[in-house]
Amino acid sequence: MGNEKKWLFTLFFAAFISLLLFISSICGFNSSYTFTSHKPYSAVHRGRGYPPAFAYYISGSHGDVDRVFRLLLAVYHPRNRYLLHIGTEGTEDERLRLSSLVKSVPAIRVFENVDVIGKPDATTYMGASNIAAILRAAAIFLKMDGDWDWFITLSALDYPLITQDDLSHAFSSISRDANFVDHTSDLGWKEDQRMRPIVVDPGLYLARRTQIFRATEKRPLPNAFKVFTGSPWVILSRPFLEYCIFAWDNLPRTLLMYVNNMILAQEVYFHTVICNTPEFKNTTINADLRFMVWDNPPKMEPLFLDKSNFDQMVQSGAAFARQFAKNDPVLDMVDSKILKRSGNRAAPGAWCTARKSWFVDPCSQWDDVNVLRPGNQVKKFAESLKTMVDDSTLESNQCK
Template sequence: METLSKEEEDYPLAFIITIHKDLEMFVRLLRAIYAPHNVYCIHIDAKAPEDYRLSVERLVECFPNVFLASVSETVTYGGFSRLKADINCMEDLVRSPVKWRKVINLCGQDFPVQSNLEMVRYMQHEEWRDNNMTPGIKQPENMQYRTHIKHIEVKGDYVASLGQGHKKSPPPHNLTIYFGTAYYSLQRAFVEYVLTSSVAKDLLEWSKDTYSPDEHYWVTLNHVEDAPGSRVNGEWEGNIRAIKWKDQEGTAHQGCSGRYIRDICIYDVKDLSWIIEKNSMFANKFESTSFPEALDCLEQWHRQKVLQQASVLIKLSWQLATEVNISTATVTG
């Protein structure tokens, strides 16, 4: 509950966290990234169980700088609702009294690799100080079906193509559509641009019947020359996420020690050395039940690093675990 350095205090961050399951995973994520000078908007999927929502509400009430999104979406994988969840939090965050500098979006299965201090320094590096981070490229031909053909979202279930007979109109304002990750680091001025500019609003409206619009919306706007912090020549730069995609096995990584779900690795302990070496801001994905040791180890490693970097006096209660010398411990019974 204390700021660990003036450097971090002078550069407050905003976080958007979208969740729908695995309460323990969310609690541990929030514990790892929490700092009293930052601000956190939590979007709970409207279809999440009521007891889950109540548990999150009770936790959030403990912190003045953590709040629930004022509007909850019924989120569908690949749907516009996923993008709208981030927009809803952004509308809340710009009204926050915290004068945050950049916003980072997370899901409930992310976990930090960099400390808050390292993230602040990374985003203030010469390459990123005046720029948003939205890794991506001009939309490849094999991804054009997402925005060339109309799709329909069956709320909370799936997104379906309407077929070749339902082609979409060209994007508004003669925009070039890009394709990239749904994860970002965005300047506050860019967020205000997203919420107020006609270009951003028209692209948002146009994106309603596309597939997985969060993978084209942010990166497309970040290639608009007039957008604050835009990176018109940017491609895949930006070390935001460590993700093991199945189709990148043998190139970007040497396999998943856990298991693949939707072609993304759920990490086990043996994946941690790759994650730490990659040193992204966050790693995705973890589950608290499938491979709990992986989360335990990374959480302990991350906390030790955070405390080692602190410029204030460390309290014993900030340690996640206490080392015990087994050889001198007295075993009874």
């Protein structure tokens, strides 16, 4: 009888230990988590001998909190820096909610590389206040942590088509002085409809967003510099942004005043600065790395993408795509088939070491965040990137 009790006690104890281990695995804890999984922030190494790092500026408006957070998780990596902006159309409660969502991610709490702008900017869709907001974001990045390589602008309507491991791996093969600016000096119809009209952006002096005001008269094109235009979505090198912010000559400030009264200044400012600066004009790659589908003739914004565009997106060799409707099922396809991301979790990379299961976040544990593991999409993107870099030497793609 005594042996039977001992056997029952042993069986119960073993079952109890198994239950504890099961609960521990659900919560994502184990002995390695406590002692070896969480490297300190100093373990992030940047510079020429390490993979590139990116500074992401992600902007949204009223009702965009969930979209901005989802986009953040899709492009998150401990080596990067992130600045999130909900404009003045959003509420203080929305910004507080976004901050709470950000703090709910274990890696973000440890690496402290995501910030939410507390005092938002009033931006007008077609005005120069958007440029002011972007320059502010760049200045914040340079002040907080200047040890990054490229600055990327995204909005709540964007989504990545490759992982951060893919992006960093592919960018490792190009010069860190390269600037992705889709540009042309052939203004065409834009000269009369965009360049010469005089507008006033109320976002520069009113607290709430409103429409631009149009003057009745027009102005001639400048002859002190050549105007360039192109895609408003850019990927800019740190040296070029330092020039735009600190401006050891007066060109960036002069052009900022010029585009202040221009329609869609985002399509002109960086393009004109870089192509009129001898130090940087040969660093341009004439592309924006975006997949977009346009009407014919094109309207102000590209068409919304859906499941019917998925194969095109995958084969495009682009890094990002726009624009997407909120919670469109095609985003779930990108998460599942490309990013391998689910729920409110960061897209996993080589840095994520937790065992894979439906109840454990693979990025709740990590080791060396400086290691990359490119995925299936990297070949297509790397080929596309190489073609763009090679074509940048063609006269038709240079600042002329």
